[in-house]
Amino acid sequence: MKFNKILVFTIAGTILTSSLIASAEYNPNKVTKGPITTMNVKVSEELQDSYDNMKFVLVINGKGLDLKENNIYTKDNTIMIPLRIVSKALEYEIKWNNEEKTIDLTKGPHWITIKPGEDYYTFGKKAPIKLGTASEILKDRTYVPLSFLTDVLNIDVSIDETGVININSENSISEKKELLEIQGEITEINKTEKSTMIWIKGKKTDAGEKSVILHINDETPIVNPITDEELSIKDLKEGDTVRGFYGPAMTKSIPPQGKAEKIQILKDITxxxxxxxxxxxxxxxxxxxxxxxxxxxxxxxxxxxxxxxxxxxxxxxxxxxxxxxxxxxxxxxxxxxxxxxxxxxxxxxxxxxx
Incomplete structure (x- = not known):
């Protein structure tokens, strides 16, 4: 497949062979005792940062991104971009998890993990996603396939014939959310400036956790499931039996936390x-x-x-x-x-x- 064929389509869902760059996590204050283990990631001698003298340019939400020394390159017709600089531009917090040997990205309830050197990417509690291209370390920086943005982060990406890669996180690709659910009692309600957190304790099922903290706001649908009457946050009370729906993007905390997609107030029904x-x-x-x-x-x-x-x-x-x-x-x-x-x-x- 000639690479110039890749530059004519809009990336939506699966990007044939394109990929995203990721940057490696480095802690200069970390002291490692004993032998240092490194990942044997093979990097091609024929990497290129252009195609037919056409340089790639990243534009995120309408603003050009200064990549500095973090060059975009292609490998086996796959576009690779630096993880750290792109993630920060998308307002993700990026950390190295030394215990799991993974790179963790977090933004609100969203939690993504990447295993450097492997075709292994996870979003929340979903099963690992394979993109057909492993992340790799080049010059102490981690790179991931461009499809990481669309297939893992669910972000709208397009490439034009001049090599401009447009990334629009404000216009994410719509998808059917795989909602999880919990049915249980509200044991605690905490209000902050931005949202209200409700702690629901119930029974563990195949459809979700047995205990979760869900973040809700004025836009969260809260309803009486029998009458379909729309309710509000003020109708939620500690001790109420509710049914909460939430996405797979959850924190690693105990109990896990996430964003509520919908709340049903059950009271004396199940x-x-x-x-x-x-x-x-x-x-x-x-x-x-x-x-x-x-x-x-x-x-x-x-x-x-x-x-x-x-x-x-x-x-x-x-x-x-x-x-x-x-x-x-x-x-x-x-x-x-x-x-x-x-x-x-x-x-x-x-x-x-x-």
Missing amino acids: VRTGKITSIMNNEKANQILIGDKANGIVLNISKETKIVTQDNKELSFEDLEEGMEIEAFHSIIMTMSLPPISSAQKIVVKNTDI
């Missing part, structure tokens, strides 16, 4: 998700079974039970079918039977063409 495995219709009540008889729950469906699609289209009990994936909001009061029986207040049918 949420169960799963498949409808049985539908019972008799003179006494309409009922559905979620899960199996050993670990599931039977829900009574009354005239007051709200049944809707994810798009909030109203449905009836007759629209429910076995095999449907649903989200059921029901009373915390349940019978002692097996399976337990409770009253459903709202049923949300997922992924349906109804």
Whole structure:
């Protein structure tokens, strides 16, 4: 592949073979005892900082970046850029983690790790991302592939035919967020000038942590999930049962901290998700079974039970079918039977063409 073919497209999602520069972390005050271990990172003798005498120029949010001695170069048709100077321009804090031997980038709740010399990049608690190009150390500076910006940091990047690389962190590429969730009790609320922090303690599930601190502000959606009424921060109280949704970008602290994408105030209800495995219709009540008889729950469906699609289209009990994936909001009061029986207040049918 000729490199000049790379310069004609806008990088969105995966940048074919382009990559980003990263700079190595160096602490001049650090004393290392014993033998010093270095990473054997091979750097090509044929690295170039231009193509057909065309110099690369970095522009971040409309401002040119003075790279000083941190040259952009290409290797195997991959653009490599310096990590430290670019990260700082994007307002990321950059540190060397001596224990894990990683470079850590942080910005608010965002936390990224890079292993120098390896094709290993992580964002929050997501699985490691492979970009097809390892970061490498050149002249005591760490470089990463340009695709690090788009595929890991989710930043909009484009390259024009003159070699200008435009990086726009204010216009990030939209993506479907993989939200995690926690259902539990608010044990503590702390307010700062910029945001409010709520500490939620619950049960650990596959969908998230058992204890998290979520940062919320006036823009965070806070709702009553039954009526869809919009609420505010002042409606949150210590002791309330809530359901918090948050992204995978979390701090390493205990408990981890992150930004809340949405808060549902549950109070005296709880949420169960799963498949409808049985539908019972008799003179006494309409009922559905979620899960199996050993670990599931039977829900009574009354005239007051709200049944809707994810798009909030109203449905009836007759629209429910076995095999449907649903989200059921029901009373915390349940019978002692097996399976337990409770009253459903709202049923949300997922992924349906109804």
